[in-house]
Amino acid sequence: TRTLITLTCVYVDRTETIRSCVNPTYSKVFTLDFYFEEVQRLRFELFDINSSHNGLKEADFLGSVECTLGQIISQRKLSKALLRPGGTVGKAIITITAEELTGNDDYIELSFSARKLDDKDFFSKSDPFLEIYRVNDDATMQLVYRTETVMNNLNPVWKTFKVSLNSLCSGDHDRKLQCTVWDWDSNGKHDYIGEFEASFKEMKGAIDGRQVQWPCINPKYRVKKKNYRNSGIVILNQCKVIKMHSFLDYIMGGCQIQFTVAIDFTASNGDPRNSCSLHYIHPYQPNEYLKALVAVGEICQDYDSDKMFPAFGFGARIPPDFQVITCSARMIIPPPLWIQGVVEAYQACLPKLQLYGPTNIAPIIQKVAKTASQEVHTKEAMQYFILLILTDGVITDMADTREAIVQASHLPMSIIIVGVGNADFSDMQMLDGDDGILRSPKGEPVLRDIVQFVPFRSFKHASPAALAKSVLAEVPNQVVDYYNSKGIKPKVPSEYQSSRPFGP
Structure with missing residues (x-):
């Protein structure tokens, strides 16, 4: 039906x-x-x-x-x-x-000092520290940052610190900030020195290296003492905005998602002519390989300018010499246009193959990694690679695969593995890295988590969108983490430079 x-x-x-x-x-x-x-x-x-x-x-x-x-x-x-x-x-x-609407993901670097603070100790000088609170819309106060204590010093210089703009003021530059200076005591009953109100809008005055100052006021002293001026001066020596680029910054700056798919053609899938085979082509119902391929590919294709998707296979014997694809990744499907081209090429090549083995995926990872390595030396974020591996069984080159993943973690690359069928995929969970740090056989840790494994059976009765959402949810953060770790900023596009017609 x-x-x-x-x-x-x-x-x-x-x-x-x-x-x-x-x-x-x-x-x-x-x-x-x-x-x-x-x-x-x-x-x-x-x-x-x-x-x-x-x-x-x-x-x-x-x-x-x-x-x-x-x-x-x-x-x-x-x-x-x-x-x-x-x-x-x-x-x-x-x-x-x-x-993209400007978000609040930027970080602020602040450097505070003070001079001539009140002395609260009898036998030594005050041990001051500074607390900054954000005043919320309901008038409650949320602690944003507490500096370290500078011992025995009325003219403290506190260490430079970073705080997100969202934490500091919820993105509202005019939001009130309550700042309090205390004299630290070992019993926890710290002595109050004074306070002042500020805003991020005021703090931005120190962006160009100019100092911004506030008198530190003790309200009780202001009432009791006639000639009271302040309990010291708090100085903001530097305010630096650290731009945190988003996934959209990179994509809209021209970064392309290069999508590659690798399909398992080992004998454990069953004869494609048999309706029990995982590769069986039903006239009305796509098999699990096709469902996973289309679910992920339909999303990735929107971010690839040439819409050309290399498709590889492993574990098969292919004509005319019927050599087994085990030690190298061999493209068995010519690069088609759009994801539908991959689907059609997959269906066309199945009758020509002899499903065999073993299930080696390290060569596929190394193949894509070799291409991705060419991007390492560029100064702009132009290409990021996503490798989708569809497999039905336990991989037989685990040591080489771990090594390949560790090396690929240094590259602009993410790996998605979808387990098709009902095999034992417990080893795949280790590659994912969610339960611990993946290491190579030599003990080298993965630089960043780039693998996402999902068993298709968990989504067998769900929509394709649910599968795609699960396997692709981590990709934006992986893209940003890679480029941030390399200090690569997104390319600033000219005014809507890519305005080519998309078609009817």
């Missing part, structure tokens, strides 16, 4: 109406949440509203454009031909531009 899938649309928003214009430019901005691991399909509909019409119900429908949010983001500016009623392609072009 065929499965009928009905897609429902949820209304988001509409632009303003522009009168008497055939080349309108709309100022309305639509704000959408972006999820890399999901295919977020969008539909834009264009209407002609005449002055005599009452709203969209009586407006003339001119046509529509469908795309994904990933396509818009990867190009920054997407132009598509308008599909008129009836499905014909019109001459009109709709252009959609995108930009």
